[in-house]
Amino acid sequence: MTKSQIAEVLEEIATLLELKDENPFKIRAYANAARSLETFGGNLADLQDEEALGKIPGIGKAIAAKIKELAGTGKLKYLEELRAEFPAAILELFSISGLGAKKIKALYEQLQISSIEQLREACELGRVAQLPGFGETTQAKICTAIEQRAKHFGYFQFGQIAAEAETLRRDLAAHADALQVDVAGSYRRRREIVRDVDLVVATKKPAAITEFFIKHALVESIIAQGPTKTSVRLRSGIQCDLRVVSSAEYPFALNYFTGSKEHNIEMRSRALERGWTLNEYRLARLPPDPKAKKLRAGQAVRRPTIKIPTVREEADLYRALALDFVPPELRENCGEFEAAEKHS
DNA sequence: CTGACGTCGCATGGGC
DNA sequence: GCCTATGCGA
DNA sequence: GTCAG
Numbered sequence: 001m002t003k004s005q006i007a008e009v010l011e012e013i014a015t016l017l018e019l020k021d022e023n024p025f026k027i028r029a030y031a032n033a034a035r036s037l038e039t040f041g042g043n044l045a046d047l048q049d050e051e052a053l054g055k056i057p058g059i060g061k062a063i064a065a066k067i068k069e070l071a072g073t074g075k076l077k078y079l080e081e082l083r084a085e086f087p088a089a090i091l092e093l094f095s096i097s098g099l100g101a102k103k104i105k106a107l108y109e110q111l112q113i114s115s116i117e118q119l120r121e122a123c124e125l126g127r128v129a130q131l132p133g134f135g136e137t138t139q140a141k142i143c144t145a146i147e148q149r150a151k152h153f154g155y156f157q158f159g160q161i162a163a164e165a166e167t168l169r170r171d172l173a174a175h176a177d178a179l180q181v182d183v184a185g186s187y188r189r190r191r192e193i194v195r196d197v198d199l200v201v202a203t204k205k206p207a208a209i210t211e212f213f214i215k216h217a218l219v220e221s222i223i224a225q226g227p228t229k230t231s232v233r234l235r236s237g238i239q240c241d242l243r244v245v246s247s248a249e250y251p252f253a254l255n256y257f258t259g260s261k262e263h264n265i266e267m268r269s270r271a272l273e274r275g276w277t278l279n280e281y282r283l284a285r286l287p288p289d290p291k292a293k294k295l296r297a298g299q300a301v302r303r304p305t306i307k308i309p310t311v312r313e314e315a316d317l318y319r320a321l322a323l324d325f326v327p328p329e330l331r332e333n334c335g336e337f338e339a340a341e342k343h344s
Numbered sequence: 345c346t347g348a349c350g351t352c353g354c355a356t357g358g359g360c
Numbered sequence: 361g362c363c364t365a366t367g368c369g370a
Numbered sequence: 371g372t373c374a375g
Contacts, residue, residue, distance in 0.1 A: 025349055029371035032349095060372045098355095100368050133366085135357060198370095224354050231354085231369095241370085261370085268350080279351075 003037055006047065006070050009079060010034035010063070015091060016082040018101035032058040037067070039262065039334060047071035087114035095154060096145045097239075098138075106131060120146050152237050158192050161238050164218055165197045168240070175212050177205040180250050184243075184257035188328045196239040198257050202250035213242050249281045251314045256280035262333035263326075270321045270337075274306050283308055283320065 014030035036058035044052060048071045053064040070076050086108070093104045093116060107113040110131055111122055119142065122128050129139040148154070165183050173181040178201050182188065185198030203209045210230050214222055223231040223239065230242045245253045256264060257280065271278035277286050285308065309320045318325045323340040330336045 023371085026371050028349070032372080058372065062371060098368070102367060133357065137356065141355095196370095226354055229353055229370095257370085259370095265350090 001047070001070050001074055003040075003044070003047065006067055007034040007038040009070060009076065010037065010066075012091070013079060013082060015094060015101075016079075016086065019086060019090070019105055020082075021101070021105070029058070030063070033063045035262070039332075041334065089115040092116055093119065095149055096142060097148070097154070098141050098145050103133070106133060116146060116149070148233075148237065155193050155195060156236070156238050158187070158190070158194060161187075161194065161197060161234075161236055164234055164236055164238070168197070168199060168213075168216065168218060171216060172199065172201055172209070172213065175209065177203050177208045179203055179247050182254055184254055185241075185259065188258045189260065189331055190329045194238075196241060197234070199240065199242045200250065200254050200257055201242065201244050202247045203244060204246070206244040209244055210242065245281070251311050251317055252278070252282055253280050255314050255317055258328055258331065260332050263331035263336070266333050266337055267317075267321065270323070274321070276306075276308060283311060283317070 010030050011034045014027050014034065017027045017030065036056055040056050042056070044056075046052065048068045050061075050064045050068050053059050053067055054061065059067070066076055066078060090104065090108060093099055093107070093114075094101075096116065096119070099107075107119065107122075107128070111127060113119050113122055119128075123139050123143045123146075126139070128134050128142060129136045165187055169181055169183050172178050180200075180202040182200050183197060184200050185196065186194045187197055199213075201209050206227055210225065210227075213219070213230060214225065214232060218234050219232045219240075220235045220237075221233045223233060225231075228244055230244075232240050232242075234240050243253055243257060255267070268278045271283060272286070275286050276283050309316065311317050311320060315325045318340065322342050323337065324342060326336045326340050330339075
């Protein structure tokens with residue numbers, strides 16, 4: 001069994017544990033282990049060497065043993081047991097956007113729904129809307145989500161949507177109230193496959209930008225709309241998210257929404273090392289730690305906090321974290337930090 | 345051994 | 361109609 | 371379930 005196949009198994013375990021309503025952190029532990037194994041570039045000569053496996057971040061004793069079993073026998077008792085608790089097809093329901101473990105579980109337990117086809121039928125018969133926690137609106141949304149999936153499987157080729165993305169960026173940028181505009185997300189990272197288009201706009205008039213956006217000719221329907229975040233469906237069928245922020249927040253939002261998730265985690269952790277906290281809006285001083293107090297009452301105990309540099313553009317943020325600028329294409333936490341590390 | 349594990353915006357359903 | 365807890369997605 | 375303190 002290959003590394004990727006084993007990672008997929010760990011993903012499946014995470015999904016099945018979610019359906020079982022297991023501890024969310026246990027679920028994430030499996031998902032993290034899957035990701036970690038997948039991206040682990042090190043010399044893993046032997047997937048059966050539990051000791052070596054345990055050294056991979058996110059993989060401990062329990063998961064190392066499971067990987068060993070998989071690598072050795074091609075099977076996993078634990079997985080078989082989990083699978084036995086649900087019909088095999090039920091996992092495809094997770095590909096309907098808007099459906100998560102909780103809703104899928106309810107549909108399964110109360111209407112015995114375990115496939116997309118069964119779900120479509122139940123929606124058309126109006127049965128889904130009767131369930132507690134569901135309603136007419138949710139039922140209708142599920143119907144359109146099923147149609148969406150049939151058309152695109154939820155994925156798009158970069159080239160398929162490049163023209164739309166650029167048009168939106170250009171038209172937003174031409175708006176008098178738009179101070180800065182960029183396409184972020186996996187599109188900015190130039191991934192071949194993208195699931196949505198993420199736009200970030202800096203403005204002093206969020207409402208004006210949002211209104212302009214939802215009325216754009218490329219927008220087919222509105223999925224969600226709020227003061228800072230708006231999601232729409234474009235004519236091509238792809239989902240497009242608009243984030244509206246202030247100029248001061250812009251570099252942070254652009255960086256955050258460009259990702260990748262793994263890259264962001266590493267960025268946050270580098271900020272932490274310097275006594276800062278990084279999120280999609282700002283770099284700030286770490287809030288006072290409640291238990292690091294009490295010593296030397298009366299005296300201000302100061303943490304080795306470094307003064308926060310001003311960040312006006314994305315490059316400033318990398319500079320603040322003592323990194324060379326990392327081009328979006330390389331932001332996958334596959335060695336870019338080692339490469340960007342400034343050895344002083 | 346024990347506590348943390350990211351966090352927040354939006355839509356919805358249901359109770360008032 | 362308003363308020364809030366929950367699920368979902370990112 | 372994994373990790374750091």
